[in-house]
Amino acid sequence: MSSMALGSGFGNVVSLPKNASRNSNGRSFWIRGSAVSSPQILETSNVNSKGSAKSVRVGVLGASGYTGAEIVRLLASHPQFCITLMTADRKAGLSFGSVFPHLITQKLPDMIAVKDADFSNVDAVFCCLPNGTTQEIIKGLPNWLMIVDLSADFRLRNLNEYEEWYGQPHKAPELQKEVIYGLPEVWREEIQNARLVANPGCYPTSVQLPLVPLIKAHLIELKNIIIDAKSGVSGAGRAAKEANLYTEISEGIHAYGITKHRHVPEIEQGLSDASGSNVTVSFTPHLMPMSRGMQSTIYVEMSSGVTHVDLHQHLLSSYEHEEFVRVLDKGAVPHTRNVRGSNYCYMNVFPDRIPGRAIIISVIDNLVKGASGQALQNLNLMLGYPENLGLRHQPLFP
Ligand SMILES: NC(=O)C1=CN([C@@H]2O[C@H](COP(=O)(O)OP(=O)(O)OC[C@H]3O[C@@H](n4cnc5c(N)ncnc54)[C@H](OP(=O)(O)O)[C@@H]3O)[C@@H](O)[C@H]2O)C=CC1
């Protein structure tokens, strides 16, 4: 990574991204210089492979949940971010390794209740908290903290719509005004200048990545978009629920949230932004007997004179320079297994047997590109780092 070196309170040299000043928007992380003022948290795990202190101190709120654990897993190989704060609710007081033994080798702070958290040792936070709680918690946080919120609290711009779909008035409308929607392939420039980013939902990520470029290029009709989507059970979080017991989930699939799923307005907001007019979709999610992975099968009508080859070609050229989106070769079927554990979205286009229609298939790992990987991609961008830092894991197979 190209960088400039500054002396620091760590007594080490801290590497800052060369383009750090580009992010100096008055709320700038680097101008504050807070990254260089905390000698007490320096640990071996806070040193990168070059022996320099990692520059950015990160808090993970909701570290005992699935997305929190996934952030911790990804940050283990991040050369510049170290974790200085972890919170939990029922599991506050426990060590992270006792809650997630697969990550026991990492040296990490114990998880504490968010009310006891001291943010003076933190430059940026990932909020991996249940919907509805983040907006209350972050409105009390210092206004210089960089925040990536993985919940749905700040994704909908229209607060009436938020109230309608989430069943409660928004509790931090003043913060909503500064939020940037964190889908890097669409809003990269805005994210680079953001302090507060709303990380997209998993289903909306898998749908917008293929549809936004096609809508922007007027290659598909805005009516009759049908999305049939499927998710692994980790999408529902780690908290115990009867409906998610092995006996309820295994050896079967079922639809849920039919016509009422909270991701409908988020998908429609993204597609409407792309088209400049109101887009509505039919969206039905299904729960699959697998831990992680998500597929959206999307049925579209092509614009007059357009073929599925045009759609494929346009997606190929749109994502030619995107590291995390792979448009597969003609005829290759995207499979959730092939993106498992990675930040990739794989997609492809197929002709329908009905003339004029096409079928688009997009797959992601709901916990990575659908949540924590995308969140890390966003924080990298917000701080001026290459967006793939800590994210180059190849998919796990089998
Ligand atoms: N799972 C997924 O695939 C995706 C999830 N998301 C969103 O990310 C967020 C986190 O999801 P996920 O990790 O799956 O959820 P989990 O249920 O697995 O984890 C929730 C975390 O929040 C903590 N917590 C619960 N209630 C409170 C509270 N009142 N105050 C403070 N902390 C609390 C929990 O602590 P404790 O364990 O101690 O109770 C736990 O650490 C959610 O908003 C979810 O909608 C977004 C995209 C995908």
Ligand SMILES: CC(=O)N[C@@H](CCC(=O)OP(=O)(O)O)C(=O)O
């Ligand atoms: C399988 C499952 O239950 N999945 C979750 C989606 C997870 C997600 O992205 O949701 P948020 O919008 O809450 O962040 C659901 O359908 O609610």
